[in-house]
Amino acid sequence: MPPLAAWVCGLSVLVSGAARGASVDVNSPTPYLGIGINQLSYFDGSHAMAxxxxxxxxxxxxxxxxxxxxxxxxxxxxxxxxxxxxxxxxxxxxxxxxxxxxxxxxxxxxxxxxxxxxxxxxxxxxxxxxxxxxxxxxxxxxxxxxxxxxxxxxxxxxxxxxxxxxxxxxxxxYPTHGSVHFTKEYIEAMKKFHLIRGMDFVSANNNPSVQWSERTPMGWQGFVRSKGQPWELLIALANETGNDVWLNLPVKADDDYIRKLALLVRYGSDGVNPYTQAQAKPVYPPLKPGLKVYVEYGNELWNAGPGFLGFGWALGLANTHKANPTHPIAYDGATAGDQYLALRRWIAYRSATLSQTFRSVFGDAAMMTTVRPILASQVGNANVYLSEGLKWAEGFYGQERRTAPLNPVARRIHELWWGAGGAAYYDAQTPPTDTSEKTMAAYFASLPNAEFATNTATDAVWARGFGLVSVAYEGGPGPGGHATSGTAAGSPQLVSTYNADPRMKARMQAAHQIYQAHGGQLLAYYVYNGAPPWEFVDSARPSPVSDTRTVKLQAIDAIRQQPKTAETLGTLVPASIWLPAGRRAGIELDGGDSWRYDAQALRFVTGTGARGAAFSSSALIPVRAAQAGRFQFTLTTYPEADTQVELLINGQRAGVWSLTGSCGGICNGPPVVSTAVNAPLPAGLSVVRLRPLSGSVWIKSLNVQ
Structure with missing residues (x-):
């Protein structure tokens, strides 16, 4: 480590200056893009460090x-x-x-x-x-x-x-006194993006740290195996590029660790411990004003594959508490015999803990602006990690203050998290088995495959239905490296041929347009350097400096400059939306056996899969308004008995219908149109949730006029 004075002099200047990352966001007219970065090593090919x-x-x-x-x-x-x-x-x-x-x-x-x-x-x-x-x-x-x-x-x-x-x-x-951390080419590559995700950089998948004293300090020498690079270095990268930064917390980190990291981001550190208040000349400065910090618990905690140690750690922690009714994940008794439900809730619980800890350090005004907590899940709500996490959090945090288990402040979902969702990887229908022109032409013609749009839409409906931004924590093309390709990843040379083909640029542009059209709002691409299928550099043809001109990076240049694609997900309103259309209309259902399809209507059956108002099953229905305005919402139903159905729009309660039972369980008569609930819709995509609170009901259509 260079002399202290040199570090102070060199780094303190980073605090001043406008923050570039603040100029583009999810609501900007052009796409907001992220990139993942890998762990530093002699074989990583990033040439990141001076x-x-x-x-x-x-x-x-x-x-x-x-x-x-x-x-x-x-x-x-x-x-x-x-x-x-x-x-x-x-x-x-x-x-x-x-x-x-x-x-x-x-x-x-x-x-x-x-x-x-x-x-x-x-x-x-x-x-x-x-x-x-x-x-x-x-x-x-x-x-x-x-x-x-x-x-x-x-x-x-x-x-x-x-x-x-x-x-x-x-x-x-480069100067020899430590005033410059990163190479100019690496900074140039990072500036092609707006957000840097440091999951691999801090070894989130296998970082065993529990206490703050176990983390990697700035004075560490050489390669770091399991604990990843120092947090100060990741913050310095954000400051030097002007990019927002995404932090992945170790799965086993205790509450004190989380708080100290929040302090480090806000106030900086002396290289060992964070400051607890602003410093005139911090040794290692905090995140620049104007930049945003994303906070995620671990990485892919649903993934039981090799190298993903976080899954086992999180499952063990969930099992420790699954039968304890004084713990938040088990407060309703639902997890006692279900370790995987406990795991889904544990992920949401610790993700919410990160959010509330950062809130305590940064203050309420910084939440969802400067500090953006993320609830990450398996893609396409697979194995219901996303939906179960959201429903549990809505039930535990959103209803009331609690003492046993403790919930001192009732918070709605959008007060816990800024965004949610799974990955956004895509491959082609034709696997990249060889480099013949026939195979390559078929590969690019079918890139991305149809599953990409479907998964994006599913995650978007769930996230936005609870008032959150639809986020892909990772994604992008990976020839032969994705399960949907039907083949294992090929050799680095084969993969390099596909990634370096000029057609990749156009297909990446098309895929990002599909992502936006189906409700995706933030895609953090994976990865600048790393495994050959996904990397943005070319390890088969390595550069002696950080690469800034690969085909994939050219694609990012083009995507960054093109206008955002208009969303097509959801039914354009005014309209009458037939609920049995289901997935064809982008409709998502939760509650499993609580719902039944019929040729004429969608039936909600009380008592099956529902656990009170907080966990009542919902139908999530995407709609699009050409312009913002107030609309009338009615239901066309066959009410079996007296029923209450709640209307929520983008996670906010808009009203309740009280329906009078008329058919006594045999609903062969004409349908009944409910009274109207008047509520606003913003321009663009919204997600309407219909949540029966009591009784059983057949719902034929949602009418928005």
Whole structure:
């Protein structure tokens, strides 16, 4: 870590200046786009950091991984430092470290150059116990490149090989005092987007941290395995790009951890702990004014696949509380025998806890503007993670203050979360099995497949039906890397051929238009660098600097500049919407067995699957208004008995119909039109919820005039 004064000087200037990310949002006339970023490593291909030590991995001289790392990851014995396995640009790199060592460099030149790399101008300053040297790469490298440190002496008093501390390897042209974190090309790539999601950057899928003291501090040296990069570095990236930032909290993080992260985002930190109030010169500044912070619990906690440790952790936590009626997820007794219902509620519960903790730090006025909590779920409301989470939260938080279990403030869904939804990945109907023109033409002709639109619409109806923004936490094309493609991911070379094909640009533009037309509002693309099917760089043809011109990035340039596509999801009103049309009209139902379809109507049956008013089954019906205005809402029904049906619009209660029973369970007579409820609709897409509160009823149509 550079001297403290240097960090203060270099970073404090980031607080000033207009925040670029604030200029585009979900309501802007052009799309609001996000990008995921990966963990730093010598093989990631991002070239993100000005200091290559952030990407490097320390190994022993026999290539073992045990280097006796100290509390900050620095080796305590002789070691190798691998700084690349792809390509690195030619030039003179500035090396510095605390201590003494014999240093050599190994790297293979790209393109047949015969000039070898070398260590030049090595000097040791005894007063500061600092060694400096130039690492000269005459040509771009390919494959593994490393520095070897021998006869290490950590201090002036050292008598044996005991490693080094405070290592840095600065790229050519960057200052050596730490005032610049990221390379100019990486910043340029990030500025193509408006939002940066750091899920992989902080290792959300396998981050075991519980307490704040376990997180990665800013002074950490080299590669970080399971705990991810420091939060300060992610905030610095947002500040340097002017982008909004998306945080994924570790699944097992305790309440104190959550609060300290909220403090760090608001006030900055000293590199170890967050400040608790504004500082004139924070060592590591907070998020710039005007930028937004998105907050998500873990990542894909429904995913039981390899590498997704959060699923098991969350399931274990849910099982701990599922039979405890004093815990919020079990307050109604519904989870005692159902661990997966408990898991769905646990995800919503901890997501709501994040929201309320950030509210306590930032204040009410910042919620849903500066602070935007997210309820993420499986795509297309699969396995009802989204709907069960929303219904549980509406029941527990929205009805009343509670003491056992505790809910000190009743909050509506839109006061807990800003957005909700699953992923927005897409592949083609024809799998990318080879690179023949016939196969590739068929692939691009069927990209994206029909499931993409259906899943987008489903998530949009659920999110917007509860008053939330429809969000895709991840998404984009991934040739051969998606389950709907019917094949496993191909080789990096095969995948690269598809991703680099000029047709990919047009199909990505078309897919984003489909996403918007079907109600999607924010898509955070996955991933700038990472697994070959999804990456926006090209690991089969790696660049020696951060890539800014791949076909996928060209597509983002085009998407970012095109006007948003008009929404087509939902029935244009005024209209009479026949409820048995179901999915054909974009209608979603919750409550399972509470609903029955008939040729003439949709029947709600009391007592089956309903658990009181808060958990009454709903029919969610998307509608579109050409312009904002007040409308009359009526129901055409066959009421079996006296029934109350609640009308909600975009999560807000608009009225209640009291229907008088007329057919005694045998509804063969003419339907009855209810009295009218007058309510406003905004221009564009809205989602109407019909929620029977009592009795049984056949609903033929919703009429909006």
């Amino acid at each position: 200091d290559l030590v952030r990407h490097s991995q320390f190994r022993s001289h026999d290539w073992g991984e045990d280097v006796g790392a100290d509390a900050l990851g620095a080796p305590t014995r002789d070691f190798l430092m691998i700084f690349s396995s792809l390509r690195v640009a030619a030039g003179t790199y500035k090396l510095s470290f605390k201590g003494q060592a014999q240093v050599s460099v190994s790297a293979s030149a790209d393109g047949g150059s015969s000039a070898p790399p070398s260590i030049q101008n090595q000097r040791y300053d005894a007063a500061s116990n600092t060694t400096t040297a130039d690492v000269v790469l005459p040509a771009n490298t390919r494959g593994n490149a490393w520095l070897a440190f021998s006869q290490t002496r950590r201090t002036r008093a050292s008598t044996g090989a005991d490693g080094l501390t405070d290592l840095h390897l600065w790229r050519p042209g």
